[in-house]
Amino acid sequence: MQNLRIVPEGDSSLLIQFEQVISPSVNQRIAAAAKLIKAQQISGITDMIPTYCSLLINYNPLVISYDALYKRVESIVRMESHQEAGQKKIWEIPVLYGGAYGPDLSTIAEHAGLSEEEVIKIHSGTDYLIYMLGFLPGFTYLGGLDEKIHTPRLASPRVRIPAGSVGIGGSQTGIYPMDSPGGWQLMGMTPVKTYDPARETPILVEAGDYIRFVPVSEAEYLDIKAAVDAGTYQVRVRKGED
Amino acid sequence: MGFRVIKGGLLTTVQDLGRSGYQSQGFNVGGVMDQRSFRIANLLLDNPENEAVLECTLIGPTLEFTSSQIIAITGGDFRPELNDDPVPMYTAIYVNKGDVLKVGSARTGRTCYIAFSNYLQVPVVMGSRSTNLKCGIGGFKGRKLQDGDYISTRIKRRKYLPYFLSRTLSLHEFDSNSATIRVVMGPQEEAFSSKGIDAFLNSEFTISSNFDRMGVRLDGPFVESKTGSDIISDGIALGAIQVPAHGKPIILLADHQTAGGYAKIGTVVSVDLPKVAQRRIDDKIRFTRITVEEAQHLLKVQEHEYQEFRNRIHKPCKEVLEVRLTAQRLEKLFV
Numbered sequence: 043m044q045n046l047r048i049v050p051e052g053d054s055s056l057l058i059q060f061e062q063v064i065s066p067s068v069n070q071r072i073a074a075a076a077k078l079i080k081a082q083q084i085s086g087i088t089d090m091i092p093t094y095c096s097l098l099i100n101y102n103p104l105v106i107s108y109d110a111l112y113k114r115v116e117s118i119v120r121m122e123s124h125q126e127a128g129q130k131k132i133w134e135i136p137v138l139y140g141g142a143y144g145p146d147l148s149t150i151a152e153h154a155g156l157s158e159e160e161v162i163k164i165h166s167g168t169d170y171l172i173y174m175l176g177f178l179p180g181f182t183y184l185g186g187l188d189e190k191i192h193t194p195r196l197a198s199p200r201v202r203i204p205a206g207s208v209g210i211g212g213s214q215t216g217i218y219p220m221d222s223p224g225g226w227q228l229m230g231m232t233p234v235k236t237y238d239p240a241r242e243t244p245i246l247v248e249a250g251d252y253i254r255f256v257p258v259s260e261a262e263y264l265d266i267k268a269a270v271d272a273g274t275y276q277v278r279v280r281k282g283e284d
Numbered sequence: 285m286g287f288r289v290i291k292g293g294l295l296t297t298v299q300d301l302g303r304s305g306y307q308s309q310g311f312n313v314g315g316v317m318d319q320r321s322f323r324i325a326n327l328l329l330d331n332p333e334n335e336a337v338l339e340c341t342l343i344g345p346t347l348e349f350t351s352s353q354i355i356a357i358t359g360g361d362f363r364p365e366l367n368d369d370p371v372p373m374y375t376a377i378y379v380n381k382g383d384v385l386k387v388g389s390a391r392t393g394r395t396c397y398i399a400f401s402n403y404l405q406v407p408v409v410m411g412s413r414s415t416n417l418k419c420g421i422g423g424f425k426g427r428k429l430q431d432g433d434y435i436s437t438r439i440k441r442r443k444y445l446p447y448f449l450s451r452t453l454s455l456h457e458f459d460s461n462s463a464t465i466r467v468v469m470g471p472q473e474e475a476f477s478s479k480g481i482d483a484f485l486n487s488e489f490t491i492s493s494n495f496d497r498m499g500v501r502l503d504g505p506f507v508e509s510k511t512g513s514d515i516i517s518d519g520i521a522l523g524a525i526q527v528p529a530h531g532k533p534i535i536l537l538a539d540h541q542t543a544g545g546y547a548k549i550g551t552v553v554s555v556d557l558p559k560v561a562q563r564r565i566d567d568k569i570r571f572t573r574i575t576v577e578e579a580q581h582l583l584k585v586q587e588h589e590y591q592e593f594r595n596r597i598h599k600p601c602k603e604v605l606e607v608r609l610t611a612q613r614l615e616k617l618f619v
């Protein structure tokens with residue numbers, strides 16, 4: 043394996059550093075490695091944190107030593123390079139763009155010199171790779187936002203952005219999983235709960251998956267919202283080729 | 285069955301070892317700041333290792349019990365009183381219906397832990413009873429305790445604890461206002477200049493007032509990085525020491541974010557994390573490096589120590605022994 047380094051981070055975590063660049067191929071290798079390690083069910087591993095270009099593994103050193111875990115993990119990561127890339131998993135997230143649901147859509151359009159419809163078309167026309175989750179539970183760091191609609195953050199952040207808001211902050215786009223202060227330009231709202239502590243899987247998506255935003259009308263938005271509140275809504279997942 | 289919160293204290297929350305398994309989704313583990321004191325509190329009552337407790341910060345709560353049970357208080361010395369009489373720390377204490385426990389302000393340390401023989405009745409959320417303040421979940425209504433709250437406790441089948449009188453440990457773990465903290469260097473040690481690493485390992489740092497459940501910032505000499513200390517965000521371990529561009533180390537504690545973009549010069553070893561969590565503002569600390577193998581050995585030694593504590597509190601105390609001796613002597617008279 044080239045460009046790979048395994049180092050301790052304290053006595054209860056092990057860090058696998060891949061090539062230190064932000065790229066879909068490196069990130070996909072990490073997602074694949076995390077899946078393989080998970081599948082091995084190595085006793086002692088308590089948690090894994092895949093990020094842009096590294097994978098942190100937390101473990102209980104009373105169950106497995108650093109040395110033993112290093113050996114297990116190294117052989118798995120080596121094996122991973124021979125694996126075929128799998129199908130990509132695309133979460134279709136319905137979004138009601140503009141109006142009261144996306145108060146900054148006009149700002150984004152103005153900044154880009156485009157119409158609001160063109161901004162929506164661009165924003166909903168790409169599968170975004172989830173590089174990692176962090177900052178807030180379920181907050182996705184997405185890659186692939188078209189440069190044409192990059193928009194600087196608000197000069198003064200909002201005190202409270204409601205959960206489900208979809209926005210753009212500089213070169214990033216994403217969904218606020220919970221009410222939070224924030225400085226992103228808000229372009230729309232999804233009725234889907236990307237984070238719900240009462241749900242069996244509190245957070246829907248995983249690093250390595252993709253998100254596709256699907257524009258919906260206000261009527262559709264309200265229907266979906268009612269279904270979400272009733273607990274009957276299933277987010278559509280599409281399989282795609284890498 | 286339970287207790288009324290007469291005064292909530294500064295920051296009193298329900299905690300256990302936290303919510304692991306969700307960090308890949310941005311969900312921090314949280315849990316108690318000082319795992320050692322937590323473990324010993326439950327140990328004194330023969331509770332399960334991960335039973336939820338109250339974590340008190342700097343100024344403790346005042347509780348009125350509505351049923352009798354057994355409690356134990358560990359950690360920093362918060363000068364607890366039961367019905368206005370001082371009660372010892374690190375000791376199992378009987379409380380009766382109507383008793384008022386006043387946990388004072390910290391004379392030493394920063395947090396103390398109250399464990400209960402009748403377990404705290406709060407829901408398990410994502411595998412834990414810990415309070416996650418940022419998300420408002422877990423613990424008691426997802427928040428710190430407030431004046432007037434009522435916490436129910438579950439009745440435990442066992443009505444008494446054996447060896448009750450020997451359930452005490454004379455520990456004064458957080459009396460000193462200086463400490464040497466052992467670290468495993470890395471994972472981004474190479475991001476720092478030799479001057480920066482020298483400053484980190486050979487100087488005294490001061491605990492600043494930037495200290496909360498997320499972490500603590502240290503004042504002291506500038507810890508120099510080679511070319512700025514920004515990295516591509518990666519995962520953060522409990523106890524990791526970030527050094528942002530301002531050159532002041534930040535030790536990340538229970539409520540730290542799961543990932544971050546500052547280089548980490550080293551990570552505090554597990555057995556020394558309680559020492560960090562129990563530091564007070566203006567305390568002094570120094571860092572010294574050890575290997576990961578040494579750190580893991582220390583953790584095993586600590587496990588043996590817990591076992592030794594358990595053996596110690598599971599011995600009949602002298603008085604009981606003497607009664608038995610007396611009985612044996614009496615028996616001989618009649619044989």
